[in-house]
Each structure stands twice: as structure tokens, then as C-alpha cells.
Amino acid sequence: MADLLAIQGLRTWFHxxxxxxxxxxxVSFAIQPGETLALVGESGSGKSVTAYSILRLINEPxxxxxxxxLFNGTDLLKLxxxxxxxxxxxxxxxxxxxPLSAFNPVxxxxxxxxxxxxxHRRIGRRAAYHRAMELLEQVGIPSPAKRVHEFPHRLSGGMRQRAMIALALACEPDLLIADEPTTALDVTTQxxxxxxxxxxxxxxxxxxxxITHDLGVVAETADRAAVMYAGRVVEEGLVATLFTRPFHPYTAGLLASVSIDDLPPGARLPEIPGTVPSLLVMPRGCAFAERCPYAAGTDGCLDHAPAFLPVADDHRVACFRTPPTPRPPLHAEATGEAAGALLPLDAAARVVA
Amino acid sequence: MYPALLKELLRNRSALTGLILLALVMCAATLGHVWFPGDPWDMVGTPMLWPGEDPANPLGTDIMGRDMATGLVSGAKVSLLIGLVSTLISAVVGITFGALGGFYRGWIDAFLMRVTELFQTVPQFVLAVVLVAIFKPSVATATFAIGIVSWPPTARLVRSEFLLLREREFIQAARTLGMGDGRLILTQILPNALPPVIVIAALNIATAIQTEAALSFLGLGDPNVMSWGTIIGNGREQVVDAWYICGLPGIAIVIIVLAFSLLGEGLNDTLNPHLKER
Known part of the structure; x- marks a missing residue:
């Protein structure tokens, strides 16, 4: 199938x-028609900037x-x-x-x-209003004929996000970018x-x-996921594979930090030691090297950035350790136990289910 | 939204007072010539009749025997016309300068704001006098001159609103819908920037009416049009013997300026969300 969207070697820098x-x-990744790709990463990892780059909505500097x-084969950067x-x-x-701040308040x-x-369409005002009501009905807003004349602040949070989706679907787009669509909502609405x-x-x-930082949302919604770290995609693959057999130590760490069901009460929650490097002073080698439990023994990690290479069908990783063991022993030193102490394959698998 | 706004405005004491006074002046301007027909320049009676002395000239006559009431009615029309039209001019110029500067920033903003400052450094009234003196004094030139000298505060206000609003998320959202700059400015940012502009415009009308009266007082008004300033200017030599010739149009100016100032203040209370809780 031809890619709906293919991003190749994207660089968005702020001067x-x-x-x-x-x-x-x-950053490189692709989305097929009808597919859901989750772009996962913590704040500042470049998820949103990637999304805004697609629509060329990057402001100075x-x-x-x-x-x-490439969107349906056309390079959006050349338009x-x-x-x-x-x-x-x-x-x-x-x-x-x-959604409240994304609507014009007046x-x-x-x-x-x-x-x-x-x-985008040559259509009369009356017909467009009719279509707007259809859209509101399609996204599950009750009594759309009344809501259509409502100001955004009169709607509830979940209703507003539905209206926002209706607005986005107005012209039946081929690609919908959802930038943390559920972060501001409570769990049921989410x-x-x-x-x-x-x-x-x-x-x-x-x-x-x-785009999300919520791995639960990824497991529920996405077909594939790309994990971003400090401006790069470090791992990309099918959600099922990624969650059960994470290759990159960062992905493994992320998963470990959310699968806390099996921890005894009062135990220290698993974390990835260290912090994200500043985007202004990127290390010469792998951006994750400083926090990576495997980098110490490997000279290459600190000197060169690893290439983003396939390790299996539809699974690419940027790590020198490929192919690594399926369950990398993160946090071994925290618990004093040997490999595999904390990373719960079964817990991760449950999240997928 | 708008009916609700009107209701709130009518609950506001100063806005209501302003609107009532304004309605009175408007009645005088539009319906006044039904009771006081004729040319305000016609000499119709004995000169310097005091108000009430002769029922034919209820508000008296001036030194030339011209009817005061007819003159006041004509002045109301002129004042309202010049006040509203010149404010419209200043709003259009000010919004254009402020919107373009605030939206595009950079060198466009720098250039437009230098022009604005140039106008701000010259005293407003002196500039208006010079402009009217260069062209032939008439209602049109007075309106134009007053409009041209009074736009800078509007431009600065609109610019600051645009600088704030352009960073809001709904502007970015509107961009993702494919809106171009013109549409963003006119349909997204401007409606949100308008409330303070409306307030400043109401106060602007009051200032414009005062400026027009001052110009006419100095003899720079339209020689064919009787305005309040003209009546005061003509009556200034008899101010001791017949104070009413200056006094009556003076009171009229006070009323209309008060009307617009109160209305502006009331609009500010209703439209400014920061003052809502008071």
C-alpha cells in the first residue's frame, strides 16, 4: 500500500x-491510510513540533x-x-x-x-450549516440543531472535544493529527x-x-507506535511487538515505569535515572547514553549516534545493541537483583490487551 | 450574546444615563427642524432677545437677530455628524495600522509605529488647525482633520491586543484549518480585539465634538453651517451682556460630551472582563 504520509529525515531546529x-x-516514519500511528514521548521530545512541521506551522525562530x-506522494515542504x-x-x-482555547471564543x-x-468547499451558508449539524450528530452531540448556535464556553469539556473533532472532520480529511486529544479530559470522557x-x-x-505521552492510550488506540526521545525516533514498530518485546532501553524504561501493578506496596516506583539532555547541547553520541544501563561498556554509544535500522519486519530501532535481549534488565541496581527483575513482560502484555 | 450585552448595558447606570442624554440630542438633531424650521442664518427677530422674551423665539436671538433654537438644532446635527464620521475615520486608520503592525510584527510593525509616533508627537489640536487651514474650511475638511489627528491611540491599543491574541491557541487552530492571513485578521483576531476599541471610540466621539467646537470657535468651521462652536464664537463679545448666547450652546456641548463619556465608561464596565466582578 502506498504511504499516506511519509516523513523522511525531518529536521526542525529552533535558532x-x-x-x-x-x-x-x-525523524522518519510513515502512516498508511486507515492506520493509527502513536507518537510517544515525554514533554519536549519533539512530538508536537513534528506534528506542526507536517502542516508547516512552525513559527520563528x-x-x-x-x-x-510526502503526503499522498507530494512533498508538503515544497508547496x-x-x-x-x-x-x-x-x-x-x-x-x-x-478544546476551549482552540475555539474562537466569540x-x-x-x-x-x-x-x-x-x-475549502464552494457551498452555500445554509447547506454548510446543515452539514455542520450532521457533523455534530456524527460525533455524538445531542440535539445538534440547538448546539450549533452555542458558544464554545457553553459546552462541557467532553462535548467541546467532540465539537473540535467535528470541526476537524468538516472536510473529511485523509489524515487527522490529534495532539494529546484526551490529556485535558477525565478518564471516562477520555x-x-x-x-x-x-x-x-x-x-x-x-x-x-x-500524539500522546500516555502509554495506556497507545495500547488502546494505536496500530503502530514511534517512540521519540530528545528529537529523534528511537524505536518504531507494531504496538503489540513494542509493548511485549521493546528493543530500545528507553522504550523498556518507559514501559517499566507504567507497569507497577506487580510491585509490592511501598516499593520505590521504577524510574529511568537521569534527565533528558538539553536540546541546545546534545551529546555527540546516542542521546540516551548517559541514562542507559548498557552504554557504560560500549564505547560507540558516547561517540556516535546509532542509526535507525530494522531489527525485524516493521520494527526499527536506533541502538547499537541490536538485536538485544528481548527483556533488557533495567533498574537492576535499584533492586539489587539480576536481569529481568522489574521489567514485567506479562504486565506489558496486559496493557496491550 | 448581543441581546444579553444590551441588557447588561442598560443595567449599568452610567451607560443608561449616557444613552438617555444621547437620545435627547439625537431627537433634537433629527426632529428639531420640525419645530424650528428655516435657515439658522436668517435674521428673524429683534437682536439679542433673551430666552422667553418672545414666544416666536423661545430661546432668544443673537446679536444679528438669528433664532437661537434653530441654531442649536443645526449645531446638534453638525456635532453628531462630525463626531461620528471623524471617529469612524480614526477607527479605520487606527485599526488598520494596529492590526497590521501587531499581526506581522518585524519591520512592518516598526515602520507603522514610527508613523504613529510621528502623529503623537505633534499636538493634536494644532495639527487639526493646520490641516483645516491648508484646505478650505468645510464640514468635510473638519471631519477629515479631526479623524486624522485622533487615530494614534486606537492604533496602539489595537496593536497591543493583536500582539496578545495572535499567540492564542485558537489562532494556531484556525491556521490548521487553512485560513490565510487576511481571514485570520478579520474573522478571528479582530472580533476578539474589538471591545476595548469600542470603548475608546465612544470617548473619541466626545473629544472629536469638542475639537470641532473649538475649530468653529476659532472661525475655522464651515462658513455655511451653523455649529455650536460658531454660535459661541459669534457671541463671545456679548458674553457679559447676553451670556445665554455662549451659555446655551456651551450647555449643549457639555451634555453631548457627557453622554458619550458616560456611554464609553459604561461600555468599558460591560465589555471589560477584568471589571466584571465589581
Whole structure:
């Protein structure tokens, strides 16, 4: 199948007064039509910058330095202003973490959906309003004929996120980028919104790029996941494989830090020692080397950045240790036990299920 | 939203007082010539009749025997017209400068703000006098001159609003929908920046009316139009013998300026979310 979106060697750097922050550094991944790819990573790992780069919405002092963003075969980075505007909102749409701040406070929800439709379609105001009501109904908003005339602040949080999704779906995009769509919602609403996204995707076959730091959301929603660390994708593969057999020590660490069900009460929660390096002063070698339990014995880790290479079908990793043992013994020193003490294969598998 | 806003405005004491005074002046301006027809320049009676002395000229006559009431009605029309139109000019210029500067920033902003500062450094009234003197004094030139000297505060206000609003997330969201700059400015940012502009515009009308009266007082008004400033200017030599010639149009100016100031203050209370709790 042809890629819906293929990002190749993307570099988005911020030229600040303090130096060049390499927020996105040689990122490559692809999304197939109808597929959900989760972009996972902690704050500042470059997830959102990657997403905004796709729509070329990087503001000064940021700049897309290199790479290709192929959407249905066209390089979005080569389009002129008018060309990229005709992609935004029409073929590629986006939803945000905080729907209240993403709506114009002085326009009704309906007026904003109507405007989004009429930006890209030659259709009358009345027909567009009709379509807006259909959309609101499609995303499960009760009495859409009334809600269409409501101002955003009059809706509840979950309702607002539904309306935001309706706005994004206005032109039936091929790709929907969801930037932490459920982070601001409570857990029950969160589940509803994810279910809604999945069912809409099944209906119209759009690709979904889901940006999140919540591994539970990834397990529930995504087909594949790309794990980002300090501006790079360190591991990419099917969610099922990634969760059961993580190759990269960072992925393994992330999984270990959420699978805490088996810990005895009062035990110290597993963590990855150290902190993320500053984007301004990136180490010469692997960005994770300083925190990695395996880097000490390997000279290469501190001197060269590892290449992003396949280790199996549809599974790529940027680590010198490939192919590593399936269950890398992280936190061995914390517990004083030998390999595999904390990393719970079974726990991870449960998250997937 | 708008009916709710109107309701809140009517509950505000200063806004309500302002609106009532404004309605009175507007009635005088639009319906006044039904009771006081005729040309305000016509000499219709004995000069310097005091108000109430002759029922034919209820508000008296001036030194030339012109009817005061007819003159005041004509002045109301002129004041309102010049106040509103010149404020419209200043709002359009100010919003354009402020919006473009605040939205694009960089050298465009720097250039537009230097121009704004240039206008701010010259005393407003002197500049208005010079502009009217260069062109022929008329209602149109006075309106234009007053509009041209009064836009800088609006430009600065709109610019600061735009600088804040352009960073808000819904602007980024609107960009992701494929909106171009023009649409972002007009449909997304401007409606959100408008409330303080409306307040400043109401106060601007009051200032514009005062400036117009001052220009006419100095003899720089339209020679064919009777405005309040003209009446005061003509009556200034009899101010001891017949104070009402200056006094009546003076009171009229106070009323209309008060009306717009109160309205502006009331709008500020209703539109400014930071003052809502008071």
C-alpha cells in the first residue's frame, strides 16, 4: 500500500539566542491510510513540533531545515503558501489538547464549522450549516440543531472535544493529527473520545497520527507506535511487538515505569535515572547514553549516534545493541537483583490487551 | 450574546444615563427642524432677545437677530455628524495600522509605529488647525482633520491586543484549518480585539465634538453651517451682556460630551472582563 504520509529525515531546529535547539532531528516514519500511528514521548521530545512541521506551522525562530514530508506522494515542504493552505483543514486536519482555547471564543461552534467547510468547499451558508449539524450528530452531540448556535464556553469539556473533532472532520480529511486529544479530559470522557476517534476512522478510513505521552492510550488506540526521545525516533514498530518485546532501553524504561501493578506496596516506583539532555547541547553520541544501563561498556554509544535500522519486519530501532535481549534488565541496581527483575513482560502484555 | 450585552448595558447606570442624554440630542438633531424650521442664518427677530422674551423665539436671538433654537438644532446635527464620521475615520486608520503592525510584527510593525509616533508627537489640536487651514474650511475638511489627528491611540491599543491574541491557541487552530492571513485578521483576531476599541471610540466621539467646537470657535468651521462652536464664537463679545448666547450652546456641548463619556465608561464596565466582578 502506498504511504499516506511519509516523513523522511525531518529536521526542525529552533535558532534561539542561546543556541540551536534541535527539537526534531532526522525523524522518519510513515502512516498508511486507515492506520493509527502513536507518537510517544515525554514533554519536549519533539512530538508536537513534528506534528506542526507536517502542516508547516512552525513559527520563528523555528525552521524546517531538512527532510521531506510526502503526503499522498507530494512533498508538503515544497508547496507554496496557497498550496499548503489548501492541504490544511481539507486533507490534513488537527485536533488539540485543550478544546476551549482552540475555539474562537466569540463565534458559535456552528459558525466555526461552517467557516471551515466554506474555506475549502464552494457551498452555500445554509447547506454548510446543515452539514455542520450532521457533523455534530456524527460525533455524538445531542440535539445538534440547538448546539450549533452555542458558544464554545457553553459546552462541557467532553462535548467541546467532540465539537473540535467535528470541526476537524468538516472536510473529511485523509489524515487527522490529534495532539494529546484526551490529556485535558477525565478518564471516562477520555475513553469515549478515543472510542469515537476509532469509530470515525473505521467509517471514513482516515489515517490518524496520535500524539500522546500516555502509554495506556497507545495500547488502546494505536496500530503502530514511534517512540521519540530528545528529537529523534528511537524505536518504531507494531504496538503489540513494542509493548511485549521493546528493543530500545528507553522504550523498556518507559514501559517499566507504567507497569507497577506487580510491585509490592511501598516499593520505590521504577524510574529511568537521569534527565533528558538539553536540546541546545546534545551529546555527540546516542542521546540516551548517559541514562542507559548498557552504554557504560560500549564505547560507540558516547561517540556516535546509532542509526535507525530494522531489527525485524516493521520494527526499527536506533541502538547499537541490536538485536538485544528481548527483556533488557533495567533498574537492576535499584533492586539489587539480576536481569529481568522489574521489567514485567506479562504486565506489558496486559496493557496491550 | 448581543441581546444579553444590551441588557447588561442598560443595567449599568452610567451607560443608561449616557444613552438617555444621547437620545435627547439625537431627537433634537433629527426632529428639531420640525419645530424650528428655516435657515439658522436668517435674521428673524429683534437682536439679542433673551430666552422667553418672545414666544416666536423661545430661546432668544443673537446679536444679528438669528433664532437661537434653530441654531442649536443645526449645531446638534453638525456635532453628531462630525463626531461620528471623524471617529469612524480614526477607527479605520487606527485599526488598520494596529492590526497590521501587531499581526506581522518585524519591520512592518516598526515602520507603522514610527508613523504613529510621528502623529503623537505633534499636538493634536494644532495639527487639526493646520490641516483645516491648508484646505478650505468645510464640514468635510473638519471631519477629515479631526479623524486624522485622533487615530494614534486606537492604533496602539489595537496593536497591543493583536500582539496578545495572535499567540492564542485558537489562532494556531484556525491556521490548521487553512485560513490565510487576511481571514485570520478579520474573522478571528479582530472580533476578539474589538471591545476595548469600542470603548475608546465612544470617548473619541466626545473629544472629536469638542475639537470641532473649538475649530468653529476659532472661525475655522464651515462658513455655511451653523455649529455650536460658531454660535459661541459669534457671541463671545456679548458674553457679559447676553451670556445665554455662549451659555446655551456651551450647555449643549457639555451634555453631548457627557453622554458619550458616560456611554464609553459604561461600555468599558460591560465589555471589560477584568471589571466584571465589581
Amino acid at each position: 534561539t539566542r542561546a543556541g540551536v535547539a534541535r527539537a526534531v532531528n532526522d 523555528g525552521r524546517i531545515e531538512a527532510g521531506k514530508i 507554496d503558501d496557497k498550496g499548503i493552505r489548501s492541504i490544511r483543514g481539507d486533507r490534513v486536519a488537527m485536533i488539540f489538547q485543550e 463565534q458559535t461552534v456552528g459558525a466555526q464549522i461552517v467557516e471551515a467547510i466554506r474555506l 475513553a469515549q473520545i478515543l472510542k469515537l476517534l476509532k469509530s470515525l476512522q473505521a467509517e471514513n478510513g482516515m489515517g490518524l497520527l496520535l
